[in-house]
Amino acid sequence: MVSLKGGVGKTSVVLGLAGAALERGVRTLVVDLDPQANASTVLDPREVTYTSNDVLADARAGVLRQAVSRSGWGDLVDVVVAERALEHRNRDLPSAGRDGTLRLRIAMDGLDGYDLVLVDxxxxxxxxxxxxxxxxxxxxVVTEPTLFALHGAQQALDAVDVVRRSSNLRLRPAGVVVNRVRARSAEHAYRLRELEDAYDDLLLTPALPDRAAVQQAAGAYVPVQAYRSPGAREVGQVLGGYLERLLGIDGASGPLGGRAGATRRSR
Ligand SMILES: Nc1ncnc2c1ncn2[C@@H]1O[C@H](COP(=O)(O)OP(=O)(O)O)[C@@H](O)[C@H]1O
Ligand SMILES: [Mg+2]
Known part of the structure; x- marks a missing residue:
């Protein structure tokens, strides 16, 4: 999950996709690489022994497995938790070079038992x-439908392309999520159209609406899908659609499991 801006909903989308995966019996691991550790908190982990910071410090093949904690969400969702100390690993030092950025990949080597790994x-x-x-x-890519949405999304997509060319040729954009859309906002409608024009098929539809249930569910340490309100149901449905598109299940072709190149946006 990427955005170069905070507070746009990356963590909420990670948690929402994990909740959608749980509903569908998809075995999921959430790897939290954000020093803020918000996803870790909401996933309410059991017995934590190592964190993602330990994993990056000791990046030997397969070491990630040792840092997996069970989440409070049930047997289908596990988590590698983040911690504040991760902060110092985020410095963009040229000397870190390519090797410094392959640490997670090496640590994940040989990981099995999951249908889906979500990295916040x-x-x-x-x-x-x-x-x-x-x-x-x-x-x-996650963005909000505001003035800098287009610019922010493009910056994130450019960053994806840089990493693809320098260290991960299999990496592809899975799409752009527009989050916290308010149906009555003319500004949001305008920005949404702007994003549609720019990204067409890459835009995940429908956009994710702004609903208090997203915050309420996080505050209760449960998936939004488990929260009982009309807003939660609506958000849950949208996220379920995203997951199915990403995994290419339910007949929808998707970049992870579906027929390559056949993804179509429903209008
Ligand atoms: N669709 C939404 N509706 C309402 N609130 C949302 C929605 N998405 C995110 N939020 C809230 O916005 C805040 C920032 O979201 P978060 O997912 O933490 O962003 P990020 O991880 O990009 O910093 C959180 O308080 C979250 O609960
Ligand atoms: Mg976050």
């Missing part, structure tokens, strides 16, 4: 986000 990242293109991108098949 901090809101900058430092070494943590580079590690996330270097280890991933797909990058999902």
């Amino acid at each position: 990242s901090p809101p900058s293109l430092g070494d943590l986000t580079r590690n996330a991108l270097a280890a991933s098949h797909r990058a999902l």
